[in-house]
Amino acid sequence: LTDPNSVHATVLDLTATLGGMNSCTFNNNDGQTIGNLLSSCTKNVAYTLDGTHKKAPAHKYPTTLTNIFTDNNYLWKCDSSVTNPETEKDYAKKLGHSICNALKNAAQPLPSTADLSGATLKGDGMLLNVLRNCLPEYRGIQNSQDTKDNSALAKFTEKEYTDKAATFTTQYLTNLKNNKAQAKDDKETRPVSVTDTADAKKLSEVLSYAEGERNKKELEAEKKDAATSKPAVSKNEEKCKGKPQGECKEEDGCEFKDGECKAKVSTTKGSTGNITERNSVIIKAPIFLPYFLL
Incomplete structure (x- = not known):
């Protein structure tokens, strides 16, 4: 990685000389604007302009060897020497730590559904959190991602969703493909396969329609109760x-x-x-x- 203080070494160096003047009050004074420089000079003949430049260096930036991961095994562990990125003064180390986190958070390809089973799903953090929140007997688990804290939930997941991918496919995935849910948009109400609701728009059409039907039935029941009570x-x-x-x-x-x-x-x-x-x-x-x- 290149330190910002070394970037200037790769920038084209230009020098311009303006002639045709007798003397300038601000000659050799740094930090002056072009206007101030010209107004401080007395003109002798027509202005002349001459320039020189240093040849641009090859595109090879000065770099510093920087650890992004803790080792070359690429096990997604960032450089442990950066304990607090916010206060880290070494620019290269701080940038390396940010690159590491960006790589860790990069979108990972989803596993094939053909490989899913209770044995694989018991390690799925999102599923474990959903089950912990939905099942009363497991709501006491403080950390659904901790292997010690969630051992009972992991065993339940493996047993419930079976330990064989073929069985899981038959019992769950096949049923999902065959089951139809009602979806409604501005044009029509239509049946859609559950497996086709991964799209956020389609999912909202299914869930909102189902919720509307449930609310409709409840209101009808309440009106009936009110009339007879x-x-x-x-x-x-x-x-x-x-x-x-x-x-x-x-x-x-x-x-x-x-x-x-x-x-x-x-x-x-x-x-x-x-x-x-x-x-x-x-x-x-x-x-x-x-x-x-x-």
């Missing part, structure tokens, strides 16, 4: 309503409260029913809607 008036409410305080008695299931006689509300421990015979409707918000708005 109107508040019922209990016998005690009818009997107690309008009675004066003197006639509002507990033995009749009444109590005088807030200036009027009302049916006494009982609280029975362990009861799952509604003593006052009033029902409530729970409105469920569409869970996944925020994801489509992001």
Whole structure:
């Protein structure tokens, strides 16, 4: 790698001489603008301009041997001598460390689906994280990428997805190709194979349509429940309503409260029913809607 302080050695060196003047006040003074230099000179004859240049050197930059990886095995371990890239003063080392990280983060080719199995997937960090988040029995795992912490999850993955690629293909990949999901865009609603939803646009069409159908069914069920669950008036409410305080008695299931006689509300421990015979409707918000708005 080339240090910035050595780059000037490869730049073409030009020298220009302007003649035809008697004297210049700023002669041999550095840091002056062309305008200042010319205005400080007295003209004798017509201006003359002469120039010289040093031949450009061959395109061979001065370089410094710099470690990018820790060794020549290229095992994706960056030079360990760079402990803090932000404060590293050696330009070549800092640049080498950045190159190493760029190579590490370069897009890797996806493995062939024909080679997938539980044995290979148990080492897939993204899959392990998804399973850890989705399966309640494994949510206690702090680090899904740590081989000690995720041993139970890795065993589950290998067992669930089988240890043979051929079996995995039959049980999962073949089903994915045959299963059809509904997708909707501005033109039509159509069935698409699950394997064709890797494209972000197609995936959004499938997920949003499925979520819309689920929300539609829930709203229809809630409307139906609301129509059949109107508040019922209990016998005690009818009997107690309008009675004066003197006639509002507990033995009749009444109590005088807030200036009027009302049916006494009982609280029975362990009861799952509604003593006052009033029902409530729970409105469920569409869970996944925020994801489509992001």
